[in-house]
Amino acid sequence: MSFAAIGFCGFLLSGCASVPEVSPAIGHTAVAQKPNIVTRSRALSSVEIKAVVAGLTLAPGDNALLRHHLAIEQAVADAPLVAGETTHILRDGPATFRAMFAAIRSAKRRIDLEYYIFENVESDGVHLGDLLLAKRAEGVAVNIIYDDYGSGSTPQAFLEQLKAAGCHLVEFNPLNPLKAKAGWKPNSRDHRKILVVDGATAIVGGINLATEYQSNPIGKSGNSNEQAGLHWRDTDLVVTGPAVAQLEKLFEDHWNIQQGPPLAELEKTPPVPGQTGNAVVRFVGSAPGRDKPHYYVTLISSMRSAEKSITASAAYFVPTKDERRALMDASRRGVDVTLILPDKSDSGLSIAVAHSHYGKLLRAGVKIYETHGIVLHSKTVAVDGVWSMIGSSNFDHRSVVFNDEVDAVVIGSQTADELDAIYAQDRATATQVDYQAWKHRPLGAKFKEMFASLLQNFL
DSSP: OOHHHHHHHHHHHHOOOOOOHHHHTTTTTTTTTOOEESSSSBOHHHHHHHHHEEEEEOOOOHHHHHHHHHHHHHHSSSSSSEEEEEEEEEESSSHHHHHHHHHHHHOEEEEEEESSSSSOOOOOTTHHHHHHHHHHHHHHHEEEEEETTTTTSSSSSHHHHHHHHEEEEEEOOOGGGGGGGSOTTOOOOOOOEEOOOOETTEEEOOBBBBBGGGGGOOOSSSSSSSGGSSSOOEEEEEEEEETTTHHHHHHEEEEEEEHHOOOOOOOOOOOOOOOOSSSEEEEEOOOOOTTHHHHHHHHHHHHTTOSEEEEEESSSOOOOOOHHHHHHHHTTTOOOOEEEESSOOOOOOOOHHHHHHHHHHHTTTTTTEEEEEEOOOOEEEEEETTTTEESSSOHHHHHHHHHBBEEEEEEEEHHHHHHEEEEEEEETEEEEEHHHHTTTTTHHHHHHHHHHHHHHGGO
């Protein structure tokens, strides 16, 4: 069953769920606010915040932009901004799996995994299941939340093997109503991708624990069709520091809502002298069925307040009216707006819907690049070279209305620079969409886009 089908069924079952009104939530963001930045143990003073801001960029001229986005982020925040984080971007599946497996190997107390697709992936000849079983044998607690729909193809024998070894597994919102512990909500899916080790190191982003991600990046092996399919291009983020506690809390909330067994207590890890990162981070958890879509409010706010540039890579570009308007308005006021989108996808319907929006965006001056020879699954945004978002949320209605998502907001030029380098790589093998040529695409394509757009509220 496709997302469109399950979305339509859920639409009938849950009523006419609609995209929330954003403007009232961020109407006050134009008023400058003093950022509330904390460390592991306390809130920072104004003098300390000034020093933190100075260390977030190498370009003195960017200090004003940093303060601007810190104020905006504070205005929409439901959790404090946390200083002292070390971050690093992971490009594609092999690099991410290597980082994940290394983090799991280092675990001493607890491993928490929460994934939309949870499969027995492999990295450098080692399977995830074998690694988790080895850690259980060492006495490390292993807790896993997997989405019942997203992981529907995962062999039951693999899950049972983990359970038999003492791993705790929670099935998020089972499609079978007899198995549902938190009410039957077939259209509410757990789209998050989270690894937390010992409450100290976290990996989040768009990469599922799915075997299609095991293929090597194009250019490394010279073969873009490994694993009987196109290479999947995606992005994750490693975070080390006190902000990981926010992500741990999001995991524990989901665990408790789904009535998982009691979790092993995590000891608070004291800070290591001399080990402080240079990024300010906030984890944004969204659960639209229980709370407002925090990521959506944050994203719209950042785009509306952009002064220099917005660059986004989107796996499924099915924007809401507010998202599309924010991109177009930014371009019209002189902001350099660039979208990197796929020309192929595991959802052909989403490609057609994306195309239905191209005309208005191109007329407004938005630059659109389409990638080739890959399946672009990345969900990232960079604004003004100082604000970055990396996570599981798509530019689509499902991420706003139905899915539980998690995204990392990073304030600082280092992460934005890393994203810019990745964007440059993606553009180098992509084609920029020309508006004049786009206007003259075949009539059949226009009809397909028109009919596909009728279903965009379910995607």
